[in-house]
Amino acid sequence: MSYSIKLDSFEGPLDLLLHLIDKAEVDIYDIPIAEITEQYLITIQTMHELQLDVASEFVVMAATLLSIKSKLLLPKKEEQQLDMSLYDYDMDEMDPRDDLVQRLLEYKKFKKVAEQLREMEMGRSHVFTRPAEDLTPYVREEEQPAIKNVTLFDMVQALENMIQRLKTKDPVTKVSRDEVSIKDRMTEIRQLVKVGGGHVRFSQLFVNDVSRTEIVTTFLALLELMKSKAITCVQNQLFTDIMISEVKGGNNSGFE
Amino acid sequence: MDLNKMKSVVEGLLFLAGDEGLESKQIAEILELNEARVIDLMDEMKKDFIQAGRGIQIVEVARAYQFTTLPEHMPYFEKMAHSPTNSTLSQAALETLAIVAYRQPITRSDIEEIRGVKCEKALHTLMTKVLIKEIGRAEGIGRPILYGTTREFLDYFGLKDIGDLPEPPVNLSMELDELEASQLFAKKEITENDQTLE
Amino acid sequence: MDLNKMKSVVEGLLFLAGDEGLESKQIAEILELNEARVIDLMDEMKKDFIQAGRGIQIVEVARAYQFTTLPEHMPYFEKMAHSPTNSTLSQAALETLAIVAYRQPITRSDIEEIRGVKCEKALHTLMTKVLIKEIGRAEGIGRPILYGTTREFLDYFGLKDIGDLPEPPVNLSMELDELEASQLFAKKEITENDQTLE
Numbered sequence: 045m046s047y048s049i050k051l052d053s054f055e056g057p058l059d060l061l062l063h064l065i066d067k068a069e070v071d072i073y074d075i076p077i078a079e080i081t082e083q084y085l086i087t088i089q090t091m092h093e094l095q096l097d098v099a100s101e102f103v104v105m106a107a108t109l110l111s112i113k114s115k116l117l118l119p120k121k122e123e124q125q126l127d128m129s130l131y132d133y134d135m136d137e138m139d140p141r142d143d144l145v146q147r148l149l150e151y152k153k154f155k156k157v158a159e160q161l162r163e164m165e166m167g168r169s170h171v172f173t174r175p176a177e178d179l180t181p182y183v184r185e186e187e188q189p190a191i192k193n194v195t196l197f198d199m200v201q202a203l204e205n206m207i208q209r210l211k212t213k214d215p216v217t218k219v220s221r222d223e224v225s226i227k228d229r230m231t232e233i234r235q236l237v238k239v240g241g242g243h244v245r246f247s248q249l250f251v252n253d254v255s256r257t258e259i260v261t262t263f264l265a266l267l268e269l270m271k272s273k274a275i276t277c278v279q280n281q282l283f284t285d286i287m288i289s290e291v292k293g294g295n296n297s298g299f300e
Numbered sequence: 301m302d303l304n305k306m307k308s309v310v311e312g313l314l315f316l317a318g319d320e321g322l323e324s325k326q327i328a329e330i331l332e333l334n335e336a337r338v339i340d341l342m343d344e345m346k347k348d349f350i351q352a353g354r355g356i357q358i359v360e361v362a363r364a365y366q367f368t369t370l371p372e373h374m375p376y377f378e379k380m381a382h383s384p385t386n387s388t389l390s391q392a393a394l395e396t397l398a399i400v401a402y403r404q405p406i407t408r409s410d411i412e413e414i415r416g417v418k419c420e421k422a423l424h425t426l427m428t429k430v431l432i433k434e435i436g437r438a439e440g441i442g443r444p445i446l447y448g449t450t451r452e453f454l455d456y457f458g459l460k461d462i463g464d465l466p467e468p469p470v471n472l473s474m475e476l477d478e479l480e481a482s483q484l485f486a487k488k489e490i491t492e493n494d495q496t497l498e
Numbered sequence: 499m500d501l502n503k504m505k506s507v508v509e510g511l512l513f514l515a516g517d518e519g520l521e522s523k524q525i526a527e528i529l530e531l532n533e534a535r536v537i538d539l540m541d542e543m544k545k546d547f548i549q550a551g552r553g554i555q556i557v558e559v560a561r562a563y564q565f566t567t568l569p570e571h572m573p574y575f576e577k578m579a580h581s582p583t584n585s586t587l588s589q590a591a592l593e594t595l596a597i598v599a600y601r602q603p604i605t606r607s608d609i610e611e612i613r614g615v616k617c618e619k620a621l622h623t624l625m626t627k628v629l630i631k632e633i634g635r636a637e638g639i640g641r642p643i644l645y646g647t648t649r650e651f652l653d654y655f656g657l658k659d660i661g662d663l664p665e666p667p668v669n670l671s672m673e674l675d676e677l678e679a680s681q682l683f684a685k686k687e688i689t690e691n692d693q694t695l696e
Binding site: 304307311312313315322326329330331352355356369370373 | 502503505506507508509510511514528529550552553554565567568571574575577581589
Binding site: 055056057058059099101105147150151153154155156157158160161162164165166167168169170171172173174175176177179201 | 315316317318319320357359366367368369370371374377388389391392394395397398399401402414415416417418430456457458459465466468469
């Protein structure tokens with residue numbers, strides 16, 4: 045081949061074929077099958093030598109090309125006879141390349157459209173907007189309208205948007221005092237586990253409306269206890285509570 | 301209500317509506333105007349904003365009017381904003397999306413037929429980004445899932461509605477001819493210019 | 499950058515900043531101006547907005563500049579809030595509802611912990627629409643109210659029971675946990691800093 049091509053840049057066999065046809069500067073309606081097939085096979089071979097994953101679709105297309113090539117090589121008459129039993133008479137004139145040409149044209153159309161979409165995507169990524177304001181303050185108490193047009197999907201989507209929003213946001217910093225030490229909390233957790241007969245649920249560690257600091261302390265205390273192999277934590281499923289269990293014969297002190 | 305007041309109210313409304321935007325019908329209801337009048341008003345305001353060198357613009361996305369910032373100001377916002385389109389789609393996803401957009405409702409195997417490759421991963425990506433969704437099941441064996449585009453799709457590309465998609469190229473085989481023709485015309489023009497210069 | 503461009507960029511910035519607003523120092527950084535110049539610019543813009551009869555105004559809240567709507571347009575915003583096409587839930591309400599649905603029973607402070615913002619208003623809205631209700635009290639100090647979803651919630655979304663809720667598209671629960679964790683860790687840093695200060 046007189047030109048090099050980036051082998052991993054093809055979306056599939058049709059993409060590769062379009063590329064070869066473009067390079068050869070031939071009419072898509074009159075593809076020189078022998079020439080294109082040869083180049084196609086060389087490309088696949090190169091991909092193979094470079095140990096790139098040659099997807100099965102590429103191989104299937106190679107077979108299709110070879111089949112078209114052999115059909116074209118068959119004397120016209122014989123082909124007619126072969127086809128007669130299978131097709132109508134008017135099908136005799138069919139060029140074995142037609143199917144492929146149609147597929148290529150169809151694919152090329154969408155490739156062109158995809159290019160336009162790419163430009164639109166780029167354009168849109170250059171503008172920004174703001175989330176809608178909560179209109180609740182403008183709603184008069186006595187006449188709250190019933191909800192409409194809200195789907196479960198909207199709800200889940202809202203949650204996802206929120207996560208995206210919070211992820212990009214710096215955590216608000218507020219200073220507060222550490223009231224319970226991690227060491228104290230470790231002792232408390234171990235007691236709770238003991239009282240619970242060797243097990244306690246994560247949610248049971250927070251019996252009241254605790255502050256962030258307390259949650260942090262508890263969390264760190266748990267990590268410490270896990271590190272010292274005094275407890276293990278198991279969560280069976282998403283959304284389910286974490287089960288904290290005492291480690292039998294583990295580190296009984298849980299302290300360094 | 302005079303024109304200036306109307307424009308002023310609409311500005312407030314669009315500001316509150318944010319990325320959800322407002323449809324002409326909604327604006328018409330709130331201002332007690334007919335919808336055609338609102339559409340004219342919005343066209344006028346679009347121009348006003350450009351003329352006044354305003355820092356926000358009115359765009360129509362998914363049939364709703366909304367404010368966005370100006371593309372040329374992007375460098376100033378990068379630090380603080382979230383973009384409706386914050387990562388670009390892969391080529392595979394984009395091609396798959398193009399097929400779904402123009403051929404919806406369509407099954408996975410029909411998409412794969414057109415692209416000539418598997419597109420399970422691309423479909424999954426597009427579903428996760430909510431650019432496409434299942435819109436039903438086809439008849440027949442297995443009752444395969446039919447895919448279509450979402451409102452988010454329109455938003456992602458800044459399209460007014462699905463009819464706003466770019467025209468697909470009609471006849472690709474014409475391309476060469478067209479190219480030659482356009483070159484001929486270009487040539488002709490030059491010749492004409494040439495002649496006028498003479 | 500000329501004056502008009504500056505004003506135009508600032509408009510975009512304030513539009514995006516929402517009700518958090520931007521301090522003169524932040525604007526100065528983005529525009530690469532000195533702060534005194536920014537303060538003058540903002541004064542000028544405030545006047546511009548009034549003079550041009552704009553539908554939004556620049557106000558200073560807690561030393562941050564922000565856009566707000568005009569109080570005299572209130573009746574139109576009420577109409578917008580009541581518009582039948584707009585009787586959907588606000589984003590804030592939807593988020594809150596989602597958190598209650600997936601994490602019930604849950605206290606207000608836990609919801610606020612996750613969302614990072616107050617949600618009294620959103621909870622009120624959801625209660626009024628009977629999508630959530632008080633389902634008990636948590637143990638401990640203050641015995642805070644626990645919220646959960648209602649029968650009407652299930653009816654509205656056509657769910658047999660709460661276990662019928664869809665798996666979130668991304669791994670939502672893990673993301674939520676991560677988010678909570680990251681916020682906790684941010685907090686932890688602060689706490690530790692605090693200790694070192696002592």
